[in-house]
Amino acid sequence: MSLPDGTKRENLIAGKWEKSGSTIDVLNPATGKVLASVANALVGDCLRAVDAAHDAFDSWRNTAPRARAEVLRKAFELMIAEQERLARIITMEMGKVITDARAEVAYAAEFFRWFSEEAVRIEGDYRRAPSGANWLMVSRQPVGVALLATPWNFPAAMATRKIGPALAAGCTVVLKPAHETPFTALAIAEILERAGVPSGVVNVVVTDQPGAAVEAMLDSGKVRKLSFTGSTRVGSLLLAQAAKRVINCSMELGGNAPFIVFEDADIDAAVDGAMLAKMRNGGAACTAANRFYVHSNVLDSFTEKFVARMSALKLGDGLAEGVTLGPLMSRAQQERVANLVDGAVARGAKVLCGGKATNDPAFGYQATVLADVSKRDPITDEEIFGPVAPIISFDDHDDIVAEANRVEHGLVSYVYSGNAARALRVAEQLESGMVGFNRGLVSDPAAPFGGVKASGLGREGAHEGLLAFLELKYVAGNWA
Numbered sequence: 001m002s003l004p005d006g007t008k009r010e011n012l013i014a015g016k017w018e019k020s021g022s023t024i025d026v027l028n029p030a031t032g033k034v035l036a037s038v039a040n041a042l043v044g045d046c047l048r049a050v051d052a053a054h055d056a057f058d059s060w061r062n063t064a065p066r067a068r069a070e071v072l073r074k075a076f077e078l079m080i081a082e083q084e085r086l087a088r089i090i091t092m093e094m095g096k097v098i099t100d101a102r103a104e105v106a107y108a109a110e111f112f113r114w115f116s117e118e119a120v121r122i123e124g125d126y127r128r129a130p131s132g133a134n135w136l137m138v139s140r141q142p143v144g145v146a147l148l149a150t151p152w153n154f155p156a157a158m159a160t161r162k163i164g165p166a167l168a169a170g171c172t173v174v175l176k177p178a179h180e181t182p183f184t185a186l187a188i189a190e191i192l193e194r195a196g197v198p199s200g201v202v203n204v205v206v207t208d209q210p211g212a213a214v215e216a217m218l219d220s221g222k223v224r225k226l227s228f229t230g231s232t233r234v235g236s237l238l239l240a241q242a243a244k245r246v247i248n249c250s251m252e253l254g255g256n257a258p259f260i261v262f263e264d265a266d267i268d269a270a271v272d273g274a275m276l277a278k279m280r281n282g283g284a285a286c287t288a289a290n291r292f293y294v295h296s297n298v299l300d301s302f303t304e305k306f307v308a309r310m311s312a313l314k315l316g317d318g319l320a321e322g323v324t325l326g327p328l329m330s331r332a333q334q335e336r337v338a339n340l341v342d343g344a345v346a347r348g349a350k351v352l353c354g355g356k357a358t359n360d361p362a363f364g365y366q367a368t369v370l371a372d373v374s375k376r377d378p379i380t381d382e383e384i385f386g387p388v389a390p391i392i393s394f395d396d397h398d399d400i401v402a403e404a405n406r407v408e409h410g411l412v413s414y415v416y417s418g419n420a421a422r423a424l425r426v427a428e429q430l431e432s433g434m435v436g437f438n439r440g441l442v443s444d445p446a447a448p449f450g451g452v453k454a455s456g457l458g459r460e461g462a463h464e465g466l467l468a469f470l471e472l473k474y475v476a477g478n479w480a
Contacts, residue, residue, distance in 0.1 A: 015199025032362030056200030144224030273440030
């Protein structure tokens with residue numbers, strides 16, 4: 001099985017698709033075999049991409065907002081028209097089932113449509129000074145060249161969620177996708193070219209030395225914005241590097257979401273929400289429910305129905321008919337998930353379904369539910385990033401809020417209750433940037449996505465996502 005015809009395998013620098021002296025093998029997680037090879041950008045190539053973005057910046061920032069908007073709108077239309085092609089690329093290089101991949105393409109394309117509409121809504125402010133002595137004018141200007149670093153789990157959506165607002169604001173970009181999943185990013189860049197993005201405005205570099213490349217680009221003196229999605233550990237390192245040149249940063253980092261089911265919840269709805277919150281993208285999402293806290297009065301009912309749904313998932317190649325759970329991204333990720341489960345079981349947890357790694361698909365792991373998990377078991381402190389759901393019983397409402405808040409991350413929380421007033425009180429108490437109330441999906445291009453504590457800085461999506469790529473300028477004048 002090969003990539004769709006026409007899939008780009010080169011880096012895009014200054015409007016040219018460039019090969020390199022070496023390549024990176026990209027594996028298909030379903031087979032464990034090489035899917036294709038992609039050009040491997042050296043540090044010097046990455047710096048040339050920064051130069052290209054820097055050279056294109058003045059022209060792009062001065063392009064009319066409506067013209068920038070039309071480019072993004074055209075890119076949205078092309079992505080929707082080519083949804084199936086893009087979805088197949090995602091599944092082949094990342095492993096998620098094709099239905100999830102199609103949903104990701106639609107979600108990713110929507111960022112281009114949303115920010116095409118936001119591009120013409122860059123507001124300013126004009127007022128008289130309180131003293132009456134002069135006038136105050138505030139405008140917003142693009143921050144400059146933006147370095148965008150994206151992960152492997154949502155190779156389309158994480159790219160468009162950053163590219164869309166950057167281009168709408170008037171910034172030029174260098175996109176560095178994860179080298180495990182480069183082909184989706186390159187396909188999106190090619191679509192942007194066809195949509196009318198000028199040379200140098202969007203550059204894409206794939207490298208197997210991301211640490212050195214990103215550090216060099218940040219040190220170039222030409223990058224004014226860093227937008228990173230990935231682990232908290234790497235994000236912390238990048239913040240330290242960016243601090244040397246006081247670079248504007250947006251960080252969308254790790255999650256460890258609690259999923260709280262109160263005794264008055266609609267259990268069928270809670271199970272539906274749990275399947276979405278846990279199993280979207282096979283559990284490989286920063287928004288994935290990671291710790292299930294279920295009130296003892298409804299524990300048996302919820303667990304029985306949840307286990308039945310998890311057990312019914314069919315593990316296999318994401319492109320195969322009837323498959324509802326694809327493999328993990330890599331052998332290393334498979335081993336990590338297996339170690340987390342095995343450790344919890346050794347400490348007394350009970351496997352209610354799943355609990356096994358597979359070789360067919362190559363990096364597969366069964367949908368797993370664990371019972372009798374201790375509140376302080378290490379599996380509750382780790383972002384699992386796989387199809388594993390530890391269930392913990394609770395009785396005291398105040399204690400469970402404290403338990404939900406005790407971890408270092410605070411991206412999203414989920415609350416199921418038939419009492420809206422209580423659910424909203426709990427939502428106010430939860431230390432997370434987002435809360436799903438009787439809903440297992442919070443992501444929306446029109447909503448500000450982001451977390452608190454170690455889950456990051458800033459917001460993506462919504463109008464706030466546009467503001468992340470703009471700087472305020474204040475002019476004090478006597479022109480009146």
